[in-house]
Amino acid sequence: MSTGRFTLDPSIKALLKDLGVSSTRVLRRAQLPADLFGRGPVALPLEEYFRLWEALEAESGDPDLAVAIGRSISVEMFNPPIFAALCSPDLRTAAERIALYKPLIGPLHLRLDNGDEGLTISFRWPPDTPPPPPQLAAAEMVFWVALARIATRHDVRPVRAVDPWLPAEHAGLDDYLGVEVHKGQTHAITFAPADANRPFLTENEQLWRFFAPELRRRLSDLQATASVADRVRAALHETLPAGGSSMTAVTRHLAVSNRTLQRQLKLEGTSFQEILATTRENLARHYLGNSTMRIAEIAYLLGYDDTNSFYRAFRTWTGTTPDALRTAAVARV
Numbered sequence: 001m002s003t004g005r006f007t008l009d010p011s012i013k014a015l016l017k018d019l020g021v022s023s024t025r026v027l028r029r030a031q032l033p034a035d036l037f038g039r040g041p042v043a044l045p046l047e048e049y050f051r052l053w054e055a056l057e058a059e060s061g062d063p064d065l066a067v068a069i070g071r072s073i074s075v076e077m078f079n080p081p082i083f084a085a086l087c088s089p090d091l092r093t094a095a096e097r098i099a100l101y102k103p104l105i106g107p108l109h110l111r112l113d114n115g116d117e118g119l120t121i122s123f124r125w126p127p128d129t130p131p132p133p134p135q136l137a138a139a140e141m142v143f144w145v146a147l148a149r150i151a152t153r154h155d156v157r158p159v160r161a162v163d164p165w166l167p168a169e170h171a172g173l174d175d176y177l178g179v180e181v182h183k184g185q186t187h188a189i190t191f192a193p194a195d196a197n198r199p200f201l202t203e204n205e206q207l208w209r210f211f212a213p214e215l216r217r218r219l220s221d222l223q224a225t226a227s228v229a230d231r232v233r234a235a236l237h238e239t240l241p242a243g244g245s246s247m248t249a250v251t252r253h254l255a256v257s258n259r260t261l262q263r264q265l266k267l268e269g270t271s272f273q274e275i276l277a278t279t280r281e282n283l284a285r286h287y288l289g290n291s292t293m294r295i296a297e298i299a300y301l302l303g304y305d306d307t308n309s310f311y312r313a314f315r316t317w318t319g320t321t322p323d324a325l326r327t328a329a330v331a332r333v
Contacts, residue, residue, distance in 0.1 A: 004126070005043035006106030013037050018072040021059050030055035046107065046129055053133040064172030066138035070146040071176075082147070084215060087208035091148050091156075092119050092196045101215050108140070109237065118159060119196035122188040124237065127286035134167040138181075141189045145177055148191070151200040160190040164291060185291045228264040229275055236279045245303030247272045281317040284310075288326045295322050 009015075016023045027034055030051040036042060044052065057065055084101075085094035092114070099110040099121075109124040123140050125132055141161055148156035157178030166183040167173065174180050177189075235253040236245075244250070250272070251261050265271055280302045287298045299310035314322050 004107050005045055006049040006108075007104065008037075008042045008044060010041070015069065015072055016056075019060060019062075019065075019068055021056065026052070026055045026059050029058060046126060049106070050130065050133055050136070053136040057133060057135045063167065063169040064176075065135045066142045066167075067172050067176040069139050070142035073143070073146045073150070084208055084211040085147065086151055086200065086202040087204040087211070088151075088200055089203045090197050090200055091144075091151070091191060094147065094151070094200070095119060095121055095144075095196075101219060104215070104219060109234075111238075114196075118190050118192045120160075120188050120190040122186055125187070127237070127283045131165050134163075134165045137163055137165045137187060138167060138170070138173055140187075141181075142173070142176065144189055144191075148195065148198075151202045152195075152198050153201055154195075154198060156191070156195045156198065158189050158195075159192050160188075162186055162188050185293045185297075227268060228261070229268050229270050232261070232265070232272065232275050233279050236276065237283075240280070240283070240303045241301050243303055245276065277313075277317065280313065284314060284317075284322065285325070288322055298322070 062068055085098050088094035095112055102110050107126050111122040113120040161177055161179055161181040162184040163181050235250045239249045247258050251258050287293055296307050299307045304310040
């Protein structure tokens with residue numbers, strides 16, 4: 001579960017120094033407290049976190065900021081969940097570990113798909129919020145390439161990279177990744193099977209066993225503080241694209257019974273159907289406003305059996321049609 005906040009990496013001060021960017025100017029431009037980086041662990045609401053990235057991009061003046069960050073990454077800069085990934089035997093295992101513990105860093109979920117083409121890591125940003133700053137989205141892809149190269153000491157290059165928020169100037173990004181980044185509906189990066197399974201020279205099972213209990217504890221604490229409604233929403237984000245819109249699919253995901261979930265949601269003043277409807281509406285608005293997916297594809301991702309059912313539900317939520325909302329969203333750009 002995510003708290004809706006992004007945890008600032010303690011190494012951000014060192015990163016800004018390496019980038020030659022004034023932390024004071026970045027914080028001032030982002031309208032954040034001047035002593036923010038000296039407060040110890042800090043978790044920013046998504047809006048403030050995005051402002052911080054926008055300010056960093058503006059102050060750096062570098063169209064290849066994401067690449068510069070990737071080149072600055074070093075082992076000592078990793079926070080515990082990511083450092084623990086370096087202890088993995090390969091990129092595939094590292095991705096599984098980071099996907100599990102990503103909620104400790106922020107409300108960005110990772111989906112992993114293993115197909116004939118290789119390992120695809122898809123990034124799922126919060127659906128009912130503005131899109132991420134382009135350089136932040138690009139940096140997420142850069143990170144995986146940097147991680148693979150550091151851990152294998154090999155010039156790992158992805159076979160595919162897709163970014164809906166691709167920066168206007170991205171020749172430097174293409175050059176760093178070693179593949180042309182395409183603008184598309186999803187935000188994902190794919191590694192060939194050989195690279196996904198390439199041994200990590202940094203593998204350290206003993207160190208992983210040291211980190212794992214603390215990471216599990218922190219994840220458990222985070223889940224315990226989340227409301228049941230929040231947990232249901234998070235589960236729906238995972239189950240809907242696979243057609244899992246039923247309460248049974250969610251209770252199986254959360255390892256509780258239908259009756260228990262109904263009782264817990266009633267105590268919080270809501271119901272499964274209410275959460276399902278609002279989650280679907282928020283996701284629909286996100287897809288319509290931030291992608292070029294066809295209506296039929298959106299209906300499928302929301303767990304509807306047919307497009308007509310989606311149209312009827314959408315009109316109930318909004319009083320209009322998906323096509324009309326998309327047209328209005330385009331007109332505002």
